[in-house]
Amino acid sequence: MSGLAPSSLADAPPPPAGSLEVAMVGAGQLARMTHRAAIDLGVGLRVLARSADDPAVKAGAPHILGLPEHIVDLRALASGCEALTFDHEHVVPEDLLTLESEGHTLAPSAAALLHAQDKLHARVSLSRRGFPVPDFAHARRLAEVEAFAQRHGWPLIGKAPRGGYDGRGVWPLQGPDDAREVLARQDHGLLIEPHVAIERELAVLVVRSRAGDSVCYAPVETVQRDAICREILAPARIEPDLAAEACALATSIAEEIDATGVLAVELFATGQGLLVNELALRPHNSGHYTIEGCATSQFEQHLRAVLGLPLGLPTLLAPTVVTVNVLGAGEDGDPRRGLRDALAVPGAHVHLYGKAHRAGRKLGHVTVCGRELGPTRDAARLAAALLGGREP
Amino acid sequence: MSGLAPSSLADAPPPPAGSLEVAMVGAGQLARMTHRAAIDLGVGLRVLARSADDPAVKAGAPHILGLPEHIVDLRALASGCEALTFDHEHVVPEDLLTLESEGHTLAPSAAALLHAQDKLHARVSLSRRGFPVPDFAHARRLAEVEAFAQRHGWPLIGKAPRGGYDGRGVWPLQGPDDAREVLARQDHGLLIEPHVAIERELAVLVVRSRAGDSVCYAPVETVQRDAICREILAPARIEPDLAAEACALATSIAEEIDATGVLAVELFATGQGLLVNELALRPHNSGHYTIEGCATSQFEQHLRAVLGLPLGLPTLLAPTVVTVNVLGAGEDGDPRRGLRDALAVPGAHVHLYGKAHRAGRKLGHVTVCGRELGPTRDAARLAAALLGGREP
Numbered sequence: 001m002s003g004l005a006p007s008s009l010a011d012a013p014p015p016p017a018g019s020l021e022v023a024m025v026g027a028g029q030l031a032r033m034t035h036r037a038a039i040d041l042g043v044g045l046r047v048l049a050r051s052a053d054d055p056a057v058k059a060g061a062p063h064i065l066g067l068p069e070h071i072v073d074l075r076a077l078a079s080g081c082e083a084l085t086f087d088h089e090h091v092v093p094e095d096l097l098t099l100e101s102e103g104h105t106l107a108p109s110a111a112a113l114l115h116a117q118d119k120l121h122a123r124v125s126l127s128r129r130g131f132p133v134p135d136f137a138h139a140r141r142l143a144e145v146e147a148f149a150q151r152h153g154w155p156l157i158g159k160a161p162r163g164g165y166d167g168r169g170v171w172p173l174q175g176p177d178d179a180r181e182v183l184a185r186q187d188h189g190l191l192i193e194p195h196v197a198i199e200r201e202l203a204v205l206v207v208r209s210r211a212g213d214s215v216c217y218a219p220v221e222t223v224q225r226d227a228i229c230r231e232i233l234a235p236a237r238i239e240p241d242l243a244a245e246a247c248a249l250a251t252s253i254a255e256e257i258d259a260t261g262v263l264a265v266e267l268f269a270t271g272q273g274l275l276v277n278e279l280a281l282r283p284h285n286s287g288h289y290t291i292e293g294c295a296t297s298q299f300e301q302h303l304r305a306v307l308g309l310p311l312g313l314p315t316l317l318a319p320t321v322v323t324v325n326v327l328g329a330g331e332d333g334d335p336r337r338g339l340r341d342a343l344a345v346p347g348a349h350v351h352l353y354g355k356a357h358r359a360g361r362k363l364g365h366v367t368v369c370g371r372e373l374g375p376t377r378d379a380a381r382l383a384a385a386l387l388g389g390r391e392p
Numbered sequence: 393m394s395g396l397a398p399s400s401l402a403d404a405p406p407p408p409a410g411s412l413e414v415a416m417v418g419a420g421q422l423a424r425m426t427h428r429a430a431i432d433l434g435v436g437l438r439v440l441a442r443s444a445d446d447p448a449v450k451a452g453a454p455h456i457l458g459l460p461e462h463i464v465d466l467r468a469l470a471s472g473c474e475a476l477t478f479d480h481e482h483v484v485p486e487d488l489l490t491l492e493s494e495g496h497t498l499a500p501s502a503a504a505l506l507h508a509q510d511k512l513h514a515r516v517s518l519s520r521r522g523f524p525v526p527d528f529a530h531a532r533r534l535a536e537v538e539a540f541a542q543r544h545g546w547p548l549i550g551k552a553p554r555g556g557y558d559g560r561g562v563w564p565l566q567g568p569d570d571a572r573e574v575l576a577r578q579d580h581g582l583l584i585e586p587h588v589a590i591e592r593e594l595a596v597l598v599v600r601s602r603a604g605d606s607v608c609y610a611p612v613e614t615v616q617r618d619a620i621c622r623e624i625l626a627p628a629r630i631e632p633d634l635a636a637e638a639c640a641l642a643t644s645i646a647e648e649i650d651a652t653g654v655l656a657v658e659l660f661a662t663g664q665g666l667l668v669n670e671l672a673l674r675p676h677n678s679g680h681y682t683i684e685g686c687a688t689s690q691f692e693q694h695l696r697a698v699l700g701l702p703l704g705l706p707t708l709l710a711p712t713v714v715t716v717n718v719l720g721a722g723e724d725g726d727p728r729r730g731l732r733d734a735l736a737v738p739g740a741h742v743h744l745y746g747k748a749h750r751a752g753r754k755l756g757h758v759t760v761c762g763r764e765l766g767p768t769r770d771a772a773r774l775a776a777a778l779l780g781g782r783e784p
Contacts, residue, residue: 020728020731032431035431035452036428036431036432039424039427039428039451039452040428040741040742040743040744041731041742041743041744042727042728042731042742042743042744042745042746042756043728043731059431059452060427060431060451060452060453060454061452062452295739295761304735309731309732309735310732310735310736312735313738313739317709335434336412336434336435339412339433339434339435339701340701340702343696343701343702343704344702346705347687347705349432350432350433350434351432351433351434352432352433352434353434354434364434369687
């Protein structure tokens, strides 16, 4: 069952080349906000949705119902579009190579996207190219974990090479017992790394167009709790030299892996300098602040980039911009109940994704632009808490 | 024939009160940009569209196909929504009174909207309340025009009380022959006014919520050519005292006529002070600059206002913001052909409406935020000309 349902797209003839039609795998909040940018530019965006309740479908994005794991659905989605792009990376890498061999333009390419799909591949690829990454090993057996622990000491971090997000697929390993238990559940072994003493977690967004030009947004600081990003502070509270180094690093990675569209580089600032943690090759949670906070949003940039159009200015528009994610509080936590109170917070830009409200799920975000970090962050936190059904 | 086509809405049960569902009559570019704001807030917007090719439908707004002249379509649209609002005023005033008598909440009310539907009513209503308007008369016979000309001299301006827009329904009257000819075609007579020596044309946007609170945007300058608005300059190049007077005037009008949502007050700045030209009770072309130029866009404000939610800050975000409309050049003038070149203009925010390209039609707009008017205006003009298929 391919899940390919009848839709307004199913009977449409393929658009001609230069049609300004983009296909996006996935219909979550990133696709929803990309749809919003497509409305502005008057370009076409069609999405592959699992359900008519997906956030981008509820926002009216033209869609095909189907599954990202099914190449027939990807093929139908991509048909006649100028570029196939992604709102998530949970697709089969080999399918993407097949689509490329059939002449579809993937943006990013299958080879580039693999850096977001496979953490082990990313580590190997980046370290081979001389980029700074945490020490790592690929362990399939306990002895391999123990050998790594001898060099670095416990605790370690174990990561599933593929399939994780928002803390899933990441395990702290306090000792051999933990390692044995986690390894037993992993067919493809674990990416093992030491516990890194992190001063700050940073994210740098680079946008690289099909034409090869790129722009870099100022590094931001991400604040995680329970492995889920809660807050984004723009710009990051780091020295200008370090910010410049982070941008140069991210831009160089975009070049080296031949990224197209938004590349989000998650960095650890440590006592030993910057280390690359993970890559995402799509609009990224750390860039939602760009909608109101920058001259061009990451979503518009992504569309421009994958269509090979000129990129926009990444300029930050205020001294400080803070985004706070709205996380679901539970079954009765429809964030729209808090809308009235949240909109009463001066300067709060509310974004709700139209998702069913489950505990811990990202249901929306709030961005506030301001002059000083303290009150700006307080305002964003207050509005997000009101939407999340929690005490501020 | 009501034109009520099957749609995803037709079978849906009516949403409960407090559903955050808004119904909008019309599906043009104003509805399209309101849809974009509804996506952000996660509120529901459904539109009444004449065709599936209407700009808001192409942007994915839930819709009912129907005609604004048919009360059955208006009733179906409004059913179960918290508020019925408008992207244009070309509806039958009596139908709106009927809907109100049936318990639907119109925002603005039928009585308030009549000020945008009937120019003669607006003049009488405003002058009776003491607001400054140009001298005027209602003429059904040539003798009445000639009597007015004796006081003011030729030329005069004749306006159809109802139904005009973008220069339609407005005629310069050089003398009695013109007046006779135009009167012969007008069943309801003409609104006659003198030729006013205008120093600047201004527009002031006030947003007034159902809860009665209001915010006012800084007055802007509108530049018309052939009776179509070409450019919006924000803020208007006027003295602070005059700007404050314009805001006070517009806010007072909003109170007096009990407006809900965006009220656009078009003003003439003359040697004798400010005169109120026309009112619009909906998002307005003169406010497109607020999307990038202000802390809260007019479209989001309109939704907040008609839902009775707190209003946002109207703060201007840059020293100068210029919007230039993209007008269709002709049959082969698809503005998307110019997209690549227009996006290469630094700082150009492009909005295309997805409309069929007819000569003279508003197909989109470009906004640029800057520090000085000259280069900001040049950039916006350049990008708009590139999209309009004309020599910059």
